Amino acid sequence: MTSPALDPPESRKARGAFFTPPAIARFLVDWAVRSPSDRVLEPSCGDAVFLRAAAERIVSFPSDRSSAFLHGIELHGPSARTAAEALAPWPVSSRVESGDFFDFHPAHSYDAVVGNPPYVRFQDFSGERRVRSRRAALEAGVNLSGLASSWAAFVVHAGEMLAPGGRLALVLPAELLAVHYAAPVRRYLLDRFSDVSLVMFEQRVFPGVQEEVVLLLAEGSGTSDSILLSQVVDASGLAELARSAFTKRPVSGDLRWGGAPLEADADAAYAQGCELAGETLGDWGRAFLGGVSGANHFFALDSTDLKQHGLGNEDVVRLAPTATRHVRGVALTAARLAAADRAGGKTWLFRPGGKPGTAARDYISLGERTGVHRRYKCRVREPWWQVPLPRVGHLLLTYLNADAPRLVENAERVTHLNGLHGIELHHGRKTLGSELLPVVFPNSLTLLGCELIGRAYGGGLLKLEPGDVGRLPLPALELLRDHRLSLRGLRRELDRRITGGDWHGAVSLVDAELLSGMMGLDGATVSAIATARETLRSRRKARSAEPASP
Ligand SMILES: C[S@@+](CC[C@H](N)C(=O)[O-])C[C@H]1O[C@@H](n2cnc3c(N)ncnc32)[C@H](O)[C@@H]1O
Known part of the structure; x- marks a missing residue:
């Protein structure tokens, strides 16, 4: 791995650099690389965990591997150098280039594209790099919204690198299945590949990373209207994953691809x-x-709070309890609201109607003294203490x-x-x-x-x-x-x-x-x-x- 001195955590975060556990890389590579003459691309190769697995895979075939080729692209220079060094001892032709994947034109020539694209949310993914990535997706007919995270364009551009019949095997955030901005990517996958499979995990498999991931396995030219889903406990479950463990689910690109698969x-x-x-x-x-409300601790009150601040009916409206443990039974009745209130639930919302009276004005001043009015949702409304209902x-x-x-x-x-x-x-x-x-x-x-x-x-x-x-x-x-x-x-x-x-x-x-x-x-x-x-x-x-x- 590139040393922390050459690749500090802040720089890794900005590039979306999280490194794939070898067992996952091996699983994807073993699926995607099928012959000793395969040409393999890793578009954001980091330290080459996928390319090393690909070299091992190619070498495992007994026949001639002289036309096999491993190609790595990596934005981060020191990581690209580490990757090149890691591949040098292998008897397989390879090249690792330091550069932006979106500067490479769709080659339509690789047998397999494998990897784990960078995951950078749209808020942090800006400037020329984002413009270039969206342009590349658009060239493939995929119009991504400005809300798309960095991985979305990677999937499309990676797909366009494949020769007809080529295979795409990627680690992707599980939001591929669900988020609205990923709908064009889901549509792209169904339009471009005849077989789309996903493997999900019951437990998180990237230590220290919050995001859940799925493995995408897409192959075959043509279109599909269903996906195959499977779920394993963790990376160790991949070794025994059989074709029969996949369930077919009819899907469309527009809708979510569902949560967990069912037997x-x-x-x-x-x-x-x-x-x-x-x-x-x-x-x-x-x-x-x-x-x-922007500040529930200030706006959501119980009857003890009302008494303490001398607030009356004209200063509050009745509120469903903010803690959902008080929302029980089949109906939220007056008796249940009273019981929630007795149990410390907040069932009143501070919301003076018309001109606030003395007690309400005092309470508003208390909010200003304690900075409630400067909180984000409060400072953008007028007056700050009037919660929109x-x-x-x-x-x-x-x-x-x-x-x-x-x-x-x-x-x-x-x-x-x-x-x-x-x-x-x-x-x-x-x-x-x-x-x-x-x-x-x-x-x-x-x-x-x-x-x-x-x-x-x-x-x-x-x-x-x-x-x-x-x-x-x-x-x-x-x-x-x-x-x-x-x-x-x-x-x-x-x-x-x-x-x-x-x-x-x-x-x-x-x-x-x-x-x-x-x-x-x-x-x-x-x-x-x-x-x-x-x-x-x-x-x-x-x-x-x-x-x-x-
Ligand atoms: C999630 S990491 C994965 C690295 C490696 N594939 C692995 O799985 O261990 C994503 C990598 O993408 C690189 N990267 C980010 N944007 C890139 C771009 N536009 N072109 C090429 N590489 C990029 C980052 O530097 C980082 O090494």
């Missing part, structure tokens, strides 16, 4: 469940973000979830901050949806949808963006209408189980009533769905564990 039986059970449920949350209503949702859904997302009826029609999403139900569905969607929500099918559609966030949390929420499977209007009496009968018992901490019991109850009873799914299908949900939930939690250093 084939669970995949079929989920598809059947979605079909019988008949609708999604998007059919019922629209999710939207909560308000942003979102619409009032019929339902409230938790945004970041340690276990499972919770959906409650907003019975008191209170406002909410951004730890919750509001859901506004469509016309003709408001009464039934408010009353019964929180009853049917805790079922294994919808919760499996949350795991598949949501995104794993730091610390093993599950994050559901408003755009994701609309795709969660839920029973159709007619189904709820037909069964509204029995579902109503379930409300009290369900509420008792959830608030009593028996979440598992609550889900079993809804699975039995809704999935087996009303939707008619057989026992094996319900159990495949429930098991898959539990597996994905545990994997998500396991992923928050740090990898051991190699």
Whole structure:
């Protein structure tokens, strides 16, 4: 590895230089390099971990390797020199050049392009280098937005280096699957290659790096409308990864390529469940973000705070508790708000209507003395102490979830901050949806949808963006209408189980009533769905564990 003196951490970060564990490089190279005459390109080769693996691979073939060629490109001069030195002893023709990959024209000549492109977020990826990378992608017909991180253009330009039938094997950030700015890259891959496979990891495999990664294996000319997905625990699982361990998933470039893959039986059970449920949350209503106060410690209050500062009803509005552990049961009622308040939950938002009275003015001065008005969200609004309120949702859904997302009826029609999403139900569905969607929500099918559609966030949390929420499977209007009496009968018992901490019991109850009873799914299908949900939930939690250093 290039010595830290020649390559200090700040310089590495600016170039997106994180080095690939050898087991991962070897796996990708062994897949991509298939003959002793292969021409291999590594477009951001660092210290040549991939190229060394490629040399070893070429040498392992018994036949003539005189036309094999290994080509490395690396922006950082000292790393390029280290790479060249590392390749010198190998009996394979090679060249390492110090330069910007985007200065190299699409060669359409390599049999394999392998590597781990730099990951630099758009905020830090600027200037001429970004312009050049976007131009290169555009030449391949891919229009990347200004929000794209550096790896996106790398994928496209790397693809354009391949000869027809060539293979692309890259380590990429898992955001390839999910983020909106990566949609043109997803489309490019489906348009350019006939076979696109991805390998995901249950645990983080780059020591010290937060970002989750996936391995991309793309080959064959032509187009595809599905991808093959597989998941291994960590890099050691790659050695035994068999072709049969991949599950086919139909995809489009525009939509996310889903979260974790499912076993084939669970995949079929989920598809059947979605079909019988008949609708999604998007059919019922629209999710939207909560308000942003800019300083919850100042704006979100409990009744002790109100007393202490002499604030009255005219100075505050009622707020759904900011800590989502207080958002439980099927409905956020007046009694539940009061209970949350007694338990220290913040259920009042400082928001004087009209001209603030004396107590409110004093409280505003306190905010100014303690610098709240200089906080980012506060200083950009006028007056700084007036938090913009979102619409009032019929339902409230938790945004970041340690276990499972919770959906409650907003019975008191209170406002909410951004730890919750509001859901506004469509016309003709408001009464039934408010009353019964929180009853049917805790079922294994919808919760499996949350795991598949949501995104794993730091610390093993599950994050559901408003755009994701609309795709969660839920029973159709007619189904709820037909069964509204029995579902109503379930409300009290369900509420008792959830608030009593028996979440598992609550889900079993809804699975039995809704999935087996009303939707008619057989026992094996319900159990495949429930098991898959539990597996994905545990994997998500396991992923928050740090990898051991190699
Ligand atoms: C994630 S590191 C990977 C290095 C090596 N491929 C590995 O896996 O260990 C990305 C590398 O890309 C290099 N790099 C960044 N921008 C580049 C560019 N425009 N052209 C060529 N190399 C670049 C960085 O210096 C860094 O060495």
